[in-house]
Amino acid sequence: xxxxxxxxxxxxxxxxxxxxxxxxxxxxxxxxxxxxxxxxxxxxxxxxxxxxxxxxxxxxxxxxxxxxxxxxxxxxxxxxxxxxxxxxxxxxxxxxxxxxxxxxxxxxxxxxxxxxxxxxxxxxxxxxxxxxxxxxxxxxxxxxxxxxxxxxxxxxxxxxxxxxxxxxxxxxxxxxxxxxxxxxxxxxxxxxxxxxxxxxxxxxxxxxxxxxxxxxxxxxxxxxxxxxxxxxxxxxxxxxxxxxxxxxxxxxxxxxxxxxxxxxxxxxxxxxxxxxxxxxxxxxxxxxxxxxxxxxxxxxxxxxxxxxxxxxxxxxxxxxxxxxxxxxxxxxxxxxxxxxxxxxxxxxxxxxxxxxxxxxxxxxxxxxxxxxxxxxxxxxxxxxxxxxxxxxxxxxxxxxxxxxxxxxxxxxxxxxxxxxxxxxxxxxxxxxxxxxxxxxxxxxxxxxxxxxxxxxxxxxxxxxxxxxxxxxxxxxxxx
Numbered sequence: 001x002x003x004x005x006x007x008x009x010x011x012x013x014x015x016x017x018x019x020x021x022x023x024x025x026x027x028x029x030x031x032x033x034x035x036x037x038x039x040x041x042x043x044x045x046x047x048x049x050x051x052x053x054x055x056x057x058x059x060x061x062x063x064x065x066x067x068x069x070x071x072x073x074x075x076x077x078x079x080x081x082x083x084x085x086x087x088x089x090x091x092x093x094x095x096x097x098x099x100x101x102x103x104x105x106x107x108x109x110x111x112x113x114x115x116x117x118x119x120x121x122x123x124x125x126x127x128x129x130x131x132x133x134x135x136x137x138x139x140x141x142x143x144x145x146x147x148x149x150x151x152x153x154x155x156x157x158x159x160x161x162x163x164x165x166x167x168x169x170x171x172x173x174x175x176x177x178x179x180x181x182x183x184x185x186x187x188x189x190x191x192x193x194x195x196x197x198x199x200x201x202x203x204x205x206x207x208x209x210x211x212x213x214x215x216x217x218x219x220x221x222x223x224x225x226x227x228x229x230x231x232x233x234x235x236x237x238x239x240x241x242x243x244x245x246x247x248x249x250x251x252x253x254x255x256x257x258x259x260x261x262x263x264x265x266x267x268x269x270x271x272x273x274x275x276x277x278x279x280x281x282x283x284x285x286x287x288x289x290x291x292x293x294x295x296x297x298x299x300x301x302x303x304x305x306x307x308x309x310x311x312x313x314x315x316x317x318x319x320x321x322x323x324x325x326x327x328x329x330x331x332x333x334x335x336x337x338x339x340x341x342x343x344x345x346x347x348x349x350x351x352x353x354x355x356x357x358x359x360x361x362x363x364x365x366x367x368x369x370x371x372x373x374x375x376x377x378x379x380x381x382x383x384x385x386x387x388x389x390x391x392x393x394x395x396x397x398x399x400x401x402x403x404x405x406x407x408x409x410x411x412x413x414x415x416x417x418x419x420x421x422x423x424x425x426x427x428x429x430x431x432x433x434x435x436x437x438x439x440x441x442x443x444x445x446x447x448x449x450x451x452x453x454x455x456x457x458x459x460x461x462x463x464x465x466x467x468x469x470x471x472x473x474x475x476x477x478x479x
């Protein structure tokens with residue numbers, strides 16, 4: 001089999017898996033354009049509105065926590081199909097919700113699907129891609145997320161414009177905000193159909209004792225000349241363990257292996273810098289500081305476009321520059337952008353809906369927020385998922401990735417829930433100052449603790465992971 005044919009199969013399989021990331025981005029951000037209409041339709045105060053938006057993230061954490069375990073038992077593809085089905089059900093239920101509790105229930109189900117997609121896509125791509133391509137291919141997950149965010153915001157803006165406002169009636173007498181939620185059925189169906197056409201992960205097949213199928217998949221993605229070598233490397237790295245358990249994650253560092261804590265820290269910092277405060281509330285945010293409703297939708301779409309374009313920077317450089325250097329540069333850029341936004345919002349005048357930013361602070365806020373998005377999109381957005389997909393040893397990857405991703409969603413939930421309340425009580429300047437503080441901490445976390453895995457096969461990274469877990473395992477007599 002020629003190299004071009006092998007590459008086409010690898011790119012096709014990873015792109016199909018990454019569509020789960022598109023749904024991830026779409027479903028988490030589509031609520032953006034509907035927030036004000038949901039608040040009006042169900043008569044919600046700011047605290048309950050925050051809960052209605054953030055409730056999805058509880059489902060995300062639960063879905064992420066169990067996705068790795070289900071993937072180790074059922075396989076990667078069946079769990080992807082489960083996620084696609086849950087996306088479809090959630091989109092229909094949310095769009096037709098008749099009360100806020102009904103909407104929240106369907107949004108939790110959607111969260112389960114997002115949590116599953118957020119774990120399975122990086123795990124699958126990390127296992128199917130060769131080392132020389134893995135960083136860029138793993139970044140497709142974040143590219144798909146950013147495309148999903150862009151499509152969601154573009155869809156919201158188009159529906160709002162077509163109906164004359166998100167609360168105005170559109171097709172079949174349903175208001176535009178309901179259609180914003182209903183259109184999620186389309187990408188969910190596409191995801192399910194594409195999943196049916198991709199091969200199962202060779203790591204899972206070997207664990208499941210399906211050696212012949214594993215060799216066939218390795219031949220498809222590695223070339224016929226490398227089958228025996230790659231098969232043996234994977235089999236040796238698994239150490240004859242057919243199924244992993246939470247016991248594998250244990251260590252002496254507060255009950256978990258150090259490498260697991262590193263993964264959790266990466267997942268937490270990605271949310272604590274406040275990226276989703278922009279993508280969940282951007283339309284409302286820009287209206288709150290004096291932008292018109294239409295200008296707020298346009299600004300949100302521009303921000304999402306920047307997010308998509310800059311993700312390509314990560315794809316181009318992550319395998320050349322390395323994970324740590326990109327992350328460190330991103331932390332610096334995010335800090336500068338957030339400080340600028342914090343200073344600008346600290347000069348906001350007025351209260352309630354009559355808030356404005358005097359010149360030149362409106363421009364400073366816009367530049368600072370977009371510098372933050374640029375820095376995040378080129379570094380922490382995609383690279384965090386690359387790191388989580390590759391840093392854990394094979395034996396614990398599914399479970400550890402699930403645990404770390406669950407924490408990502410937990411911190412996402414906390415930020416999303418508290419953002420509208422803290423913004424109202426403390427002011428946007430203080431809130432964005434807090435995000436800047438965590439951006440500064442993320443720099444020192446990466447510099448001090450994160451191992452570099454550029455250019456290593458996953459089986460080599462298993463050895464790297466053992467350097468982090470060896471002492472704790474030896475203490476338990478399991479190394």
